[in-house]
Amino acid sequence: MLRKTIIPVVIFVFIISAGLVQAESGMQVAQVTFATAVEDRQPIGPGTSFPTTVERVYCFTAINGAEGEASVSHVWYYNDTEMARVPLSVRAAAWRTWSSKRIMPFWVGQWRVDVESADGDILTSKEFSIASP
Template sequence: MRNKSALFFRLLSKMSLIILAILIFSTAVLAKTEVLRINVAKDIKNLEPVETGKTFNNDIGKLYCFTKIKTDEYPTKVVHVWLYNDNIIAEVPLEVNSTTWRTYSSKKILPKWVGNWKVEIYSNDGELIDSVEFNIK
C-alpha cells in the first residue's frame, strides 16, 4: 500500500508540474495588447485628445497621436511609428504601466509636409496592433 501511495504522489507531482507549465505557456502565448481608442489631435488636455480629425492644415505646427491601450501584461511598451508618404519619420517608444493605459506621442509638422500620413501602433513584441491615417493639406 505504501508503494502505491508514493507512486500516486509522484504522479500527482509530475501532473502538477505539467499543468503549471501549460498555464505559464498559455498565459505567455495568449497575452494580448490592443488599442481601445486612437485619435490624431491638435492637443492633449488631461490625457484626452482635443480637436481630433483626419485632415489638418499645413500650418498646424504639431500633432499628437493619442492611444488608449489595453494589455494582459504590464509593464510593457508600445511604439508609435509616424509615416509620411509611406516613409518612417519617427519611432516613439511609450511605456504602458497598467492594464488600461492612455498615452500619446507628438510630431512637429513642417508646412512643406503636405500629403498622406499614418501612425502605426506596435506592441512590445513587434506586432502591428492598430493604425490611423490622416492628411495634411
C-alpha cells in the same frame, strides 16, 4: 558543475520570457485619435485632416488588457517613409498614452501612425492627412 549552473539559468530566462509575452499578449488598442493637443489626458481638436499651419499633430492611444508592464511604439510615416519611432510605456491594464510629431508646412499629403508591440507586431494603424488651406 557548469551543467548545474546552466540549467537553472535557462529555466529562469524561459520563465522571464514567458512573463513578458503574457504581459503584452492580451493587449488591445481601444482608441487611436489624432488631435492638435492633449490636455488632462484627453485629445483636444481631434481630426483626420489638418491644415499646413497645424505645427504639431498628436497621436493619442488608449490601450486595454496589458498585464504587467509592457510597451508600444508609435511609428510615424509620411508618404510611407518612416519619420519617427516613439517608444511608450504601458503600465496598467487600461492605459492612455500619446506622442506628437512636429509638422513642417511643406509636408502635405498622407500620414500614418502604426501602433507596434514591443515585438514589432502592428497592433493597429491609422491615417491622417495634411492639406493646404
